[in-house]
Structure formats: C-alpha cells, structure tokens
Amino acid sequence: xxxDDDIMHPEDRKALQMLHKIPYIDSVCRSIIETEYEGLCxxxxxxxMLKASSQSVPRVxxxxxxTCQRIGLPMPEVYIYNDPVMNAYTYGETSxxxxxxxSSVERLDDRELMCMMAHECGxxxxxxxxxxxxxxxxxxxxxxxxxISYSLSGPIYLALQYWSRRSELSADRCAAATxxxxxxxxxxxxxxxxxxxxxxxxxxxxxxAKEYHGHENHSLWNKIQQNCRMAFYSHPQxxxxxxxxxxxxxxxxxxxxxRETQE
Amino acid sequence: MNQDTDLAFLQYCENxxxxxxxxxxxxxxxxxxxxxxxxxxxxxxxxxxxDNMRGxxxxxxxxxxxxxxxxxxxxxxDGQGPSYEKILRCVCKRMxxxxxxxxxxxxxxxxxxxxxxxxxxxxxxxxEEIRSxxxxxxxPVLEYSKQGLVAALMTLRVVNQRLFVMVIRxxxxxxxxxxVGRGVASACMGIFSRGMSALCGPFGWLLLTGWxxxxxMGPAYRVTIPAVIQVAYMRVKYLYMSDSKExxx
Numbered sequence: 001x002x003x004d005d006d007i008m009h010p011e012d013r014k015a016l017q018m019l020h021k022i023p024y025i026d027s028v029c030r031s032i033i034e035t036e037y038e039g040l041c042x043x044x045x046x047x048x049m050l051k052a053s054s055q056s057v058p059r060v061x062x063x064x065x066x067t068c069q070r071i072g073l074p075m076p077e078v079y080i081y082n083d084p085v086m087n088a089y090t091y092g093e094t095s096x097x098x099x100x101x102x103s104s105v106e107r108l109d110d111r112e113l114m115c116m117m118a119h120e121c122g123x124x125x126x127x128x129x130x131x132x133x134x135x136x137x138x139x140x141x142x143x144x145x146x147x148i149s150y151s152l153s154g155p156i157y158l159a160l161q162y163w164s165r166r167s168e169l170s171a172d173r174c175a176a177a178t179x180x181x182x183x184x185x186x187x188x189x190x191x192x193x194x195x196x197x198x199x200x201x202x203x204x205x206x207x208x209a210k211e212y213h214g215h216e217n218h219s220l221w222n223k224i225q226q227n228c229r230m231a232f233y234s235h236p237q238x239x240x241x242x243x244x245x246x247x248x249x250x251x252x253x254x255x256x257x258x259r260e261t262q263e
Numbered sequence: 264m265n266q267d268t269d270l271a272f273l274q275y276c277e278n279x280x281x282x283x284x285x286x287x288x289x290x291x292x293x294x295x296x297x298x299x300x301x302x303x304x305x306x307x308x309x310x311x312x313x314d315n316m317r318g319x320x321x322x323x324x325x326x327x328x329x330x331x332x333x334x335x336x337x338x339x340x341d342g343q344g345p346s347y348e349k350i351l352r353c354v355c356k357r358m359x360x361x362x363x364x365x366x367x368x369x370x371x372x373x374x375x376x377x378x379x380x381x382x383x384x385x386x387x388x389x390x391e392e393i394r395s396x397x398x399x400x401x402x403p404v405l406e407y408s409k410q411g412l413v414a415a416l417m418t419l420r421v422v423n424q425r426l427f428v429m430v431i432r433x434x435x436x437x438x439x440x441x442x443v444g445r446g447v448a449s450a451c452m453g454i455f456s457r458g459m460s461a462l463c464g465p466f467g468w469l470l471l472t473g474w475x476x477x478x479x480m481g482p483a484y485r486v487t488i489p490a491v492i493q494v495a496y497m498r499v500k501y502l503y504m505s506d507s508k509e510x511x512x
Binding site: 014250 | 296303304306310312313314
C-alpha cells in the first residue's frame with residue numbers, strides 16, 4: 001500500500017507542512033469543501049456527465065478499480081465528460097470523485113489511462129484536494145467577488161499556485177510508480193500534443209526539457225521571462241513533468257514502489 | 264562546492280553514519296522536512312539515498328557548509344558556505360567549549376567538542392543511565408558516577424580510542440537529542456530578548472528589523488550543532504578504524 005510520504009515531492013511536503021501550521025486549517029478547508037463545493041460538484045457531475053460502472057463504460061470502471069487496487073486506495077466515483085482536450089481532475093474530501101475527459105478515454109491506451117487515473121489517485125492520497133480548496137477560495141474572494149483586494153490575495157495566490165505546481169509533481173510520482181515511468185512519459189507526450197500516435201520514442205519530452213532549460217538559463221532575461229510566465233500556471237510545464245520523473249526514476253523509492261506495485 | 268579537505272574523509276565513512284548526517288541536514292527532530300534544505304531534491308540524493316550514501320558525500324559536505332554560513336554571504340560566495348573549520352569553531356563557541364587554541368587542528372577541536380557535549384550529556388543522565396553506559400562499555404573505573412564517567416572519557420581519548428568511540432556513541436545515543444533541543448530553545452530565547460528592544464522606539468524597530476533579518480539569514484545552529492557533532496563522531500571513528508587497519512597491516 002502506497003503512502004503519501006513515499007511519493008511526495010520535497011517542495012510539496014514543505015508547503016503542506018507550512019499550511020499545517022495555520023491553526024484549524026484542516027477543519028476550515030474540510031468545511032469549505034463539504035458545505036460549498038463537494039455537494040455542488042457531485043450534483044453537477046450526476047446531472048451532466050456519464051458515471052462509469054460495470055455496465056456503463058466498463059473499461060474505465062475496471063481500469064480505475066485495478067489502479068486503486070495497486071495503490072491501495074478505496075475506489076472513488078468516476079465520471080466521463082465531453083471534452084476534446086485530454087485532461088482529468090479530482091475533487092472531494094469525504095467522498096472524492098475523478099472526472100476524465102472523453103478524449104483521454106479515446107486516445108490513451110489502457111496503461112496510459114491507468115497512469116492518468118493513478119495521477120488523480122495521487123492527489124487523493126496526498127490530500128491535495130483539501131488544500132487546493134484554499135487556492136480556489138482565495139481566487140474567488142480576490143479576483144471574482146472582489147471581497148478582498150487582489151493586491152492582498154494576489155501574493156498568497158501566487159504562493160499557492162507554486163505549491164499547486166509542486167503538488168502535481170507528487171501526483172506524477174504516484175502515476176509513474178503505479179504504471180512505470182515509460183508509460184508516464186508516453187501519457188505526458190500524448191497530453192502535450194493531443195495525438196494518439198506519438199511514434200515509438202517516449203523520451204522526446206525529456207530531451208526537450210534539457211533544451212528548454214538551456215534556453216531558460218541562457219540569460220537572466222530569459223530566466224525572468226520564463227519564471228514570470230510560469231508563476232500563474234497551476235500545473236508545471238509538460239517538459240518539466242517529464243524531466244522530474246526522469247530524475248526520480250533512479251531513486252530508491254521509485255524502485256521500491258515499482259517492485260511493490262508489480263507484485 | 265568549496266573543496267574542503269577537512270570533510271574529504273566523509274567519502275570513506277560508513278553508510279549508516281552518512282545517512283544519519285543526511286537526515287540531520289534534511290529533517291528536524293520531529294521528522295519534518297527542513298524548509299531551507301536543498302539536498303532532498305538534488306540528483307545525487309535521488310540516486311544515492313539511503314543505500315549508497317558515499318556517492319553523495321560532496322553534496323552532504325556542501326549542504327553542511329551552506330547551513331553554517333549566512334545566506335547573504337553564501338550568495339556573495341557564489342552559493343558556497345564557509346570552511347568547515349570556521350563552522351566548527353562557531354559551534355564550539357555556541358556550545359561553550361573551553362581550552363580552544365588558534366593552533367588546534369580540526370581533529371583536536373572536534374575531540375574537545377565531543378568531550379564537552381558528552382560531559383553535558385552525562386550531567387543530564389540519571390544514576391541508572393550512567394551505570395548502564397558504563398556497563399555497556401567496558402570502562403575500567405572505580406565508581407559509577409558522573410564525574411567518574413567524564414574522567415574516564417578524558418583519559419580514554421588518549422589511552423584507548425576504541426573505547427572512546429564506544430563511550431561517545433553510547434552517550435550520544437542516550438542524550439544528544441535533548442542537547443540539540445536545548446540549543447534551539449536558547450536560540451529562541453535570544454530572539455525573544457531582542458523582542459524587548461522593540462520598546463525602544465523607531466530607531467529600536469529599525470535596529471531590531473535589521474538584526475532579526477541578519478539573524479534569520481545567519482548560520483542555522485539548530486542544524487549545524489547536531490551535524491558538526493555527528494561529523495566529529497564520524498571522524499573519531501574513521502581515524503580509529505584507519506589506525507586499526509594500519510596496525511593490522
């Protein structure tokens with residue numbers, strides 16, 4: 001059974017430790033999720049998406065079941081939504097669910113789809129959903145409702161976006177440990193380009209990452225440009241995700257988890 | 264990394280000892296990751312931790328040096344920390360190690376530090392713990408007392424290195440955590456007493472801000488004290504092992 005400590009990226013762990021220092025943060029986040037978002041989202045899912053079961057889209061249902069078994073996590077509800085963009089997300093604290101776009105189901109093969117599911121399970125395992133609600137809540141208070149000044153909520157929001165990017169790396173580790181780093185690289189390539197046929201080299205993004213880092217570090221101006229651009233992203237760039245997993249594949253923890261999940 | 268010859272012996276140390284040093288640098292005594300550490304995300308850590316620690320001895324040395332320096336000065340030094348000897352002397356000053364001489368070698372200073380730390384640790388031990396330490400290590404003493412153990416330790420440093428290592432290890436296992444905790448607490452008291460100077464008006468606030476920022480950027484004694492004690496212990500052990508091999512050869 002996988003534990004959150006096994007897969008957590010150090011920066012993600014540091015940020016979560018810092019969040020834990022805020023008194024009552026867990027209970028406040030949990031009540032925000034339960035009262036505001038969880039019921040609302042579940043209702044919306046049931047109303048507009050297709051719920052996977054052993055009768056409806058059984059492939060997705062069985063793949064999710066197998067993924068959760070490998071990780072050692074109770075199976076969440078799975079929904080399919082209509083979207084040409086390959087993506088997936090998870091939400092919920094008391095009864096989490098995973099939503100997967102129709103294009104992901106169509107264009108990813110079984111192993112890659114399980115890898116995507118394992119990524120979402122990684123978020124559930126690390127309790128990212130709980131703290132992600134703070135990001136969402138601050139964003140709404142600051143930008144959409146204008147209740148608190150954006151100049152005040154902005155820096156906190158940017159800091160939380162930084163954590164959000166790091167949390168994605170933890171979830172990526174869960175995906176790579178569950179399905180293997182090669183499958184992860186193939187999945188990331190498919191999501192980056194949106195194609196189902198990507199050829200036979202799964203490490204193109206890793207090579208591209210080295211090229212990107214060369215470009216980024218070429219001058220201070222390039223570095224500032226790239227970092228300013230990235231500061232507003234909730235997810236790391238595809239090349240950095242590929243590169244991080246390529247580094248992590250040499251670690252003791254990756255090898256240990258691979259042995260365990262393959263048994 | 265600053266090529267510090269005083270830390271080059273780390274490449275010959277045992278895996279478990281290096282792992283303890285690495286854990287001191289990356290985790291606090293509650294097992295939580297240190298916010299300012301940069302080790303756990305480096306390539307060598309991913310590849311070497313926890314089974315092949317010798318492969319990352321340079322990164323360990325570099326991280327220890329960074330923790331031992333002021334962040335601003337480290338930045339000016341191109342990301343490098345001060346020399347190990349400088350850090351060691353700072354730690355000794357902090358731990359009130361007496362009889363330090365400018366001509367002392369790193370080995371001498373470390374042994375003095377170990378004796379001071381152990382003497383303090385022994386002072387915190389109860390009668391039963393003293394007895395168990397002395398019985399665990401075959402120390403030739405007449406009485407099971409704190410004074411007896413400290414005296415034995417100082418004699419063993421010269422007479423019997425193997426027993427010296429053994430006693431240091433046993434004493435450290437029993438109490439070093441308590442000592443480290445106290446070091447942190449006394450640092451916090453320093454910041455608290457400085458807080459009182461906030462009452463001195465705007466000039467005091469300015470002084471306080473600069474002082475506190477400089478202090479926050481300064482050497483992280485909560486890390487360097489246990490790390491240097493561990494390095495000192497590892498060196499004593501390493502020197503003893505090398506001497507034994509030479510005698511055997």
